Amino acid sequence: MIKVGFYPGCSMKGGAQEYQESVTALAKVFDIELVEVPDWNCCGATAAHNMNKELSLSLPARIMALAEKEGITDIVVPCAACYNRLSLVKHELAEDPSLSSKVASIIDLKYQGTTQILNIIQFIDKYITDKLEEKVVKPFDYKSACYYGCLLVRPHSILKFDRVEDPQSMDVLVRKAGGNAIDWAFKTECCGAGLSVSRTDTVARLSGNILKDAVDREAEVVVVACPMCHSNLDMRRPEINKFLEKKIDVPVMYISQVLGLAVGIDAKTLGLNRHMTEVNLPVRPAKEPAVAAVPEKVVITQKTEA
């Protein structure tokens, strides 16, 4: 059993419980134990960096410092927003040693910036992808629209993860799980993010346009890697349907749930019953253990450095 650090953030203890359940279950299949950073705090989310600079640096820094203290080298951060905050702060503190020591004194902990921050896909790529195909027992044979949102890939200059405008990493994983990742147009369009409560109409419009494109292209499922995207696309469905003036029932699943189904974990353990929009995928006759069409060669020529 390998132990890897884990930062759930607030959402996974609340509305996105099924995300944590599915990540944990998936990890277990691959002999990985996720160890929560002890005494973790909120990353500051969208609020802190709009209010107070030092606070917005200190909150993530404290999480990383606690992990360092515990000897954790990799922290898996499944929420794209938390991942973004932690990575940005790590970058900013690495660039400015005096700021770094100031923050260390605020949180009253030693901070070195040595932990690796992994988003869900980086975690899977580092620990699971190699063994994924051999563990697939129920190929996820569905037309999948992988939705990346804004925070997973931006800003590229700091995160250096995937292509900004046409990311591919989740598509590759879905294909490895036997799925058919479709080409569509709204992969990185904004879902409305934190406006979910304050400007539900805006979220309905933005998320609605995303779902409409997916459905128009006959997607059977939308795959996400962020609890915020999930709640907007899933929970705001009544508002979206109203905006689109038609009922859309395409389910929204986390990438961990997709892979979980493929490796044979049952729907309940993966928390599929917790979604607002029912996950009711048609049953497909079993095919040859399909490792789906070899993904077309993806040229990643995004400039990594300025």
Added chain:
Amino acid sequence: MSRIGVFVCHCGENISATVNCEKVAKITGELKGVEFSTDYKYMCSYPGQTLIKEAIKEHKLDGVVVAACSPRMHEPTFRKACAEAGLNPFLCEMSNIREHCSWVHPKDDLTTEKAQDLVRVMVEKVKKNKALNSIKVPVTKTALVIGGGIAGIQAALDIANCGHKVIMVERQPSIGGHMSQLSETFPTLDCSQCILTPRMVEVAQHPNITLHTYSEVESVDGFIGNFKVKIRKRSKSIDEHLCTGCGLCTTKCPQKKIPNEFERGLGFRPAIYVPFPQAVPNKPVIDREHCTYYIKGKCKICEIVCPTKAIRFDQEDEVIDVAVGAIVMATGFDVLKTDYFPEYGYGKYADVIDGLAFERLASASGPTQGEIRRPSDGKIPKKIVFVACAGSRDPAKGIEYCSKICCMYTAKHAMLYKHKVHDGIPYVFYMDIRAGGKNYEEFVRRTIVEDETQYIRGRVSTIYEKNGKLIVKGADTLMGAQPVEIEADMVVLATAGVANHGAEELAQTVHISYDPYKFFAEAHPKLKPVETNTAGIFLAGACQAPKDIPESVAAASGAAVKVAALFSNDELTRDPLVAVVNRSAPPVYSQCVGCFLCQSVCPYQAIEREEIKNRNGEVIKTLARVNEGLCQGCGTCVALCRTKAIDIHGYSNQQVYTEIMALLND
């Protein structure tokens, strides 16, 4: 006792803003051996040079130190001034207190002290300088032009018309470059083929021009006036003397589906092909990568049908040696690879094309005979979007600079489109319209006003296909960044102009410098725009930076004049800063022990063997000797020689040690 003059320059404020020049002159004037010192605002100006000349005469100076800019900038200027005053020019040295001091340090006493140190070092060096005489070398009056686009063609014709021989090397099967792909050209809309092809023919027929197509430069040795060049003539698999260019073979070749590079992939060509009907030379080559015979060992249909039996399957590359006195680089540019911006869907959607492909669509000799038809289904697009600055001016994703030609060619494209599709609507997304140039702004205005092109100031964020339309999403920044969505039938990306592929390797082969974008670097951005830092090598056209045709042609003629001026001399004088193997009286003859290690390291093959014979003609010693014509003064042999038998004139070991000691003995 020396009589040295020190001349400290202010360089306007470039030096005096941080260095106290007066003080430097005063303090260094007190050094041993310094007879005279002064400072002046512009030492390189006429009064400044006069000041030096008069001081030399008045104070009978036997050495001069000019403390100013880099010797790369003005050493020749000051050495010439000294020579005019009767002082051997190699007794004049420069101390660089600008690049090495004032420009890189703040205003501070320490900065002034550093300038004093730098001057003192040179004063000590000059004391050891010897009067030297320039070396004379002959000039080979043949020019090499690398690249046969419009710039290379213009340079070659200009030089040839001055009565000099020209060798042109072009890597494609035909000369013509990008201009041969263009439809009509801004700002006058004259047809590219009509103004270009007569010149291509002129090159082929000119008695002074030898043309090598399908060829590349493999190595360049030597120096100004005396370059030795190896040219690899790639095998065309045909005997050019026998081939009449009838083209029969090209019609019978079974390989018909090879994407045609000249048509930007919008058409196909066979394996034995002439790139385009007006090609020069108009004789085919076999593309061995795609030829059935070379792949499978069977076919040879072209050989059977060829009426003159010109096909040669066993022909090999040929490497020829040529001697030239000057080289003109004219290898042009390329357009940015479009995988820099996957959000525009180039490669994914057939109807997203780049500007060069649009040129082919609009060209009367192109795949659609000049009708604007979209690649996917051949329909005439009714709404077309042009995206300017695709990859340009975008440090995050492409290149930082402005590609300069695309605003103009985009306006031209919109105009040509409207001339051909009267009921169509052209849109242009742009950042700024950069149309500086004679009749350029007027041209763009015409596109907007007369041809009713919708110019939208803003960038395109993404392009995707939906229901057979290309959805172009962008913002209109003149309407408060309002989102815009256009359902287009076709999209044309004005992709950035970048350095040609292979430019970096070529620059290294010919030994010239290039900028971070791999464009060849000029010797001075303002005053030496067509020269490189390597004497005898000149620049023409878009190999230096994106340029339009008028600019490329102007630069080419400029480079040609430089070559002609060089060839107006029978001999060149070179600085005598070369290596020398010492000689002494018999029976020693020299410290050289004849190990010839130096010969093995000299990059320029400048070390020769000299036999010392006794009266009976018997060889008693073999010594190294430096060929002054070949030696570049690099100093490699000096570092290597175990017996310290070699030294470099002007940079002897003794001089270098003196400089170091001068610093240490402060």
